[in-house]
Amino acid sequence: MAQATPKIRILQGAEPDLSAATYQIHDESHTIGNALRWMIMKNPKVEFCGYSAPHPSENHINMRIQMYDGLSSLTALLEALKNLDDLCVTIDEAYTHSMQNDQYERWDEKS
Amino acid sequence: MASSSSSHLPASVFNPRRHVGVHAERVSDVASTEFPGHYPGEDHSWSLAKFKETLKVSVKRLSQRSVEFDLVGVDASIANAFRRIMLSEVPTLAIEDVFVFNNTSVIHDEVLSHRLGLIPINVDPRLFEFRQDIPLDRNTLVFRLNVTCERIKKASKDGPQYINEYVRSGDLEWVPQGEQESVFASNPPAATNKDIVLAKLRPGQTIEMELHAIKGVGKEHAKWSPVATASYRLHPLILLNPSKPVPPHLAQKFASCFSPGVVKVSPDGQVSIDERHLRKETMSREVLRHKEFEGCVELKRIRDWFIFSVESEGPYTPESLFPESIKVMRGKIASIREAAEALLADSQDLGSGSAPAASAGPDADGDVEMA
Numbered sequence: 001m002a003q004a005t006p007k008i009r010i011l012q013g014a015e016p017d018l019s020a021a022t023y024q025i026h027d028e029s030h031t032i033g034n035a036l037r038w039m040i041m042k043n044p045k046v047e048f049c050g051y052s053a054p055h056p057s058e059n060h061i062n063m064r065i066q067m068y069d070g071l072s073s074l075t076a077l078l079e080a081l082k083n084l085d086d087l088c089v090t091i092d093e094a095y096t097h098s099m100q101n102d103q104y105e106r107w108d109e110k111s
Numbered sequence: 112m113a114s115s116s117s118s119h120l121p122a123s124v125f126n127p128r129r130h131v132g133v134h135a136e137r138v139s140d141v142a143s144t145e146f147p148g149h150y151p152g153e154d155h156s157w158s159l160a161k162f163k164e165t166l167k168v169s170v171k172r173l174s175q176r177s178v179e180f181d182l183v184g185v186d187a188s189i190a191n192a193f194r195r196i197m198l199s200e201v202p203t204l205a206i207e208d209v210f211v212f213n214n215t216s217v218i219h220d221e222v223l224s225h226r227l228g229l230i231p232i233n234v235d236p237r238l239f240e241f242r243q244d245i246p247l248d249r250n251t252l253v254f255r256l257n258v259t260c261e262r263i264k265k266a267s268k269d270g271p272q273y274i275n276e277y278v279r280s281g282d283l284e285w286v287p288q289g290e291q292e293s294v295f296a297s298n299p300p301a302a303t304n305k306d307i308v309l310a311k312l313r314p315g316q317t318i319e320m321e322l323h324a325i326k327g328v329g330k331e332h333a334k335w336s337p338v339a340t341a342s343y344r345l346h347p348l349i350l351l352n353p354s355k356p357v358p359p360h361l362a363q364k365f366a367s368c369f370s371p372g373v374v375k376v377s378p379d380g381q382v383s384i385d386e387r388h389l390r391k392e393t394m395s396r397e398v399l400r401h402k403e404f405e406g407c408v409e410l411k412r413i414r415d416w417f418i419f420s421v422e423s424e425g426p427y428t429p430e431s432l433f434p435e436s437i438k439v440m441r442g443k444i445a446s447i448r449e450a451a452e453a454l455l456a457d458s459q460d461l462g463s464g465s466a467p468a469a470s471a472g473p474d475a476d477g478d479v480e481m482a
Contacts, residue, residue, distance in 0.1 A: 006450065007446060007447060007450035008447065008450040008451055023451075028443065029330075030191075031195045031196060031200070031440075032192065032447070034188040034192065035188045035191075035192040038186050038188040038189070041146050042147065042156055043147070043156065043157065044147035044148065044156045074451060074454060074455050075455075078451050081444050081447060082448070083159070085441055085448075086159050087159075087162065088437050088441050090162060091168065091185070092434055092437045094166055094168035095168045095170075095180070095433055095434065096434065097168075098170045102169060102170055104171055104172060104173060105171065105173070106172075106174070109174035109176045
């Protein structure tokens, strides 16, 4: 075993100013890949964003981000992560609120 | 547009941009297009305020084993993330190590061990840690299985002949370790269902085993999955064409193309959609098989209206599974964020120009090294 794999690393070929870069995220899958890709694409400063899970036996995803105006893709990634977290909190609150306050059918399920 | 006599659906549901087309042999407009730059002059950038306005979560049915709820106003990637997490990343406990001291039953050690692994255990996984290497009272739960079958002396002719003819999940005896005795005093660890038959015995056959249950997640093995199913479907929508009404003499036939209650027929043969029952529609597409209804109706689904159905099988109550999946999702986001912030700090240390990629790139042949 080598030393622990870093959670994120930037793959070769990234622009020096990180205006275009591919991030390899370790131990993640389509679960976070697609959700994060969607949130990054919601940013108007992003020219392109896509991800791939290169191979089933490799435990990582590659996330490609290209920015307009030479902006940093790392900043866009961080912003998207924050927004995605806000989204999770909002959904959690809405679900809890509905569970506590809404009228819904309760039924007895035989197992 | 559709009849809105009993308007249970909000008007925004009829916005064609939210529709996925369902045709006889294909679907259309599957992908969402609401991204910045797609529609000139429209702003589709992320806005938390706007999201809060459009998001609707509404619980529909709840039993002690399952829950059905609507999640409206999110993209498929988000809904799918939660579904995937419920299936494979919400932790539970399951038997992982089996020490066989004696097994003279007809079922092989490895087959029985596999069956044991699949038993759902009623312990709250939040009280446990993942086992790294050494078993401790904080990460391992120990059970014993010690069953011998015997003939009942003086058994009645038509009653049971043997004791312990069936080995059931209820025969697992919990062996408390360390602090566990006090922590689980009120709710001793056991199988959630005590009636699962694990093996069948005949007189003289015996099973003696020690079982270690540990915490894990469903992506490693499905035995750690906390759900029986976690799935969603999109809300169905039926749009009648006002310029080509269904002929009154065919109204009953038209109605029978849909799930019961979805299409209403008035005494004079006018058809309308009962929006309260629309979610029951199975979308069988039967109506599209009949020439006489061509152009009368369009079948749609609403792209951002997810009807979730989650069945719990294990320690979690059905209503707590979705919040648990959100917790796991936030944990993932937090760990990526931490790493990304470290990367940002690194790149700033290196100054403005020098590539932070150089040190972390693949090796000389361009391959990505596996750990």
